[in-house]
Every structure is written in structure tokens, then in C-alpha cells.
């Protein structure tokens with residue numbers, strides 16, 4: 001079976017700042033929930049952008065389902081951070097979810113029956129179909145998050161990427177979100193980026209740390225085994241060393 005993700009010696013930079021350094025990472029299982037943790041600025045969003053093909057590493061190879069990110073784009077659902085995004089224009093839940101079909105349809109005014117069917121199923125999966133005619137601006141943060149997940153599900157992804165979906169949600173809404181992810185992970189591979197996995201750890205099958213500096217406590221690095229004991233699941237460091245090292249002999253050529 002093809003690996004869901006395979007990164008070999010991946011290096012990513014913005015300008016002359018190295019953000020991801022020598023990342024080797026594999027995700028084989030087509031189902032399950034992977035948590036990615038790391039400090040602010042540790043490169044978590046950058047990592048997701050690499051998987052989506054929005055950022056190209058300057059070194060190394062990225063494969064999803066055995067193909068380049070560009071060629072596997074239709075298999076990936078993405079829920080970006082919508083922190084603080086205020087909908088001050090009228091757009092319904094239904095319209096938001098339908099925009100998720102754009103990767104299939106392109107910008108078209110008229111959606112096909114199959115687009116509508118996919119949007120309906122996605123909204124049902126997140127138990128928000130009854131809100132389909134509501135304005136998105138009239139929903140709570142937790143409800144909106146579900147709609148954005150539905151938008152990503154409308155493409156029928158095999159891999160779902162979520163960037164800090166739990167931020168800004170109260171403990172009850174977070175729990176609801178984790179239950180939803182627990183259901184979804186049975187049908188696809190799910191990756192959730194977050195700062196804190198303590199609440200979600202019972203649902204996570206594996207954890208990847210994007211920067212070990214997160215795990216310093218009183219200037220002591222916490223061993224991976226201790227993290228595994230805390231989270232009760234395998235933990236892997238996928239980026240080491242000093243983050244954001246400045247590239248030596250950098251030439252502005254990419």
C-alpha cells in the first residue's frame with residue numbers, strides 16, 4: 001500500500017531563514033489521528049503548506065500517496081486557521097461548504113449535482129446540515145469550525161489537515177471537535193496541528209514534535225519517553241537543532 005506521506009531530507013526556508021531542517025517523516029496508515037506540536041513560530045503551518053504544495057522545499061522530496069503534492073491536491077482537505085476572521089458580509093453555511101468544491105470545479109457559478117451532494121454529505125458528517133441556510137457570521141466559533149471542516153470534507157479527502165482547530169473553543173466545544181475527529185479518523189488520515197495536546201491526547205494515535213525547544217522545562221530538555229508517558233502514544237521528533245538558522249552563503253535565487 002502507498003504511504004500517505006513520505007518526506008525525505010526536506011529543507012524549507014523563507015528568504016535566508018531556515019524554517020524546517022532535514023525533515024524525514026512518514027505516515028503509512030490510511031486511518032488515524034496524528035498530532036503535530038511545536039512552539040509559536042516552530043514551523044507547524046509551514047509544514048502543512050509543504051504538504052499542500054503551497055511551499056516548495058529548496059531541498060528534499062515530498063510525496064503524498066506516492067505523488068507530488070501538486071498531483072495529490074485533490075486527495076487533501078485543508079482547514080486553515082480562521083482565527084479572528086470576521087464575516088462581515090453575507091455568506092451562508094451552504095455557500096461556504098460549496099466553495100470547498102472549487103478544487104474540483106474551478107470557479108464556476110453553477111455547481112453540479114455531485115457538488116451539491118458532496119456538500120450535503122459533508123455537512124451531515126459534521127452534524128451541521130440543519131444550519132445550511134444560516135449566515136456563517138451568525139454561528140458560534142465551534143459551529144463555524146465544523147462548517148470549515150465540512151468545507152474541507154466536501155472534496156472527499158483521504159488526508160485531512162487541520163491547523164489549530166481547537167484554538168478559541170471552550171472545553172465543551174473542544175471535546176465535541178475531538179469526538180468528530182475521532183469519527184473522521186476511521187475514514188481518512190487526519191493531522192491536527194496544535195500547541196497543546198493534553199486535552200486531545202486520548203484520541204491521538206501518534207505525535208510528531210516540530211521543535212524540541214517546546215519541551216524544555218526549567219532549562220531541562222524533556223526526554224521523548226517522558227512525553228510518551230504523558231500522552232500515552234508514540235512521540236517522534238521530526239525537527240531538531242536550532243530553529244531558524246540563517247543560511248550560510250545564501251543567494252536569493254529561489
Ligand SMILES: Nc1ncnc2c1ncn2[C@@H]1O[C@H](COP(=O)(O)OP(=O)(O)OP(=O)(O)O)[C@@H](O)[C@H]1O
Pocket residue numbers: 014015019038039040041042043044045046047244
Ligand atoms: N510568508 C512568510 N515569509 C517569511 N517568514 C514567514 C512567512 N510565514 C511564516 N514565516 C516565519 O516562519 C516561521 C514559522 O512560521 P509558522 O507559521 O510555520 O509557525 P507555527 O509553528 O505555525 O507558528 P504558530 O504556532 O504561531 O501558528 C516563523 O518564524 C514565521 O515568522
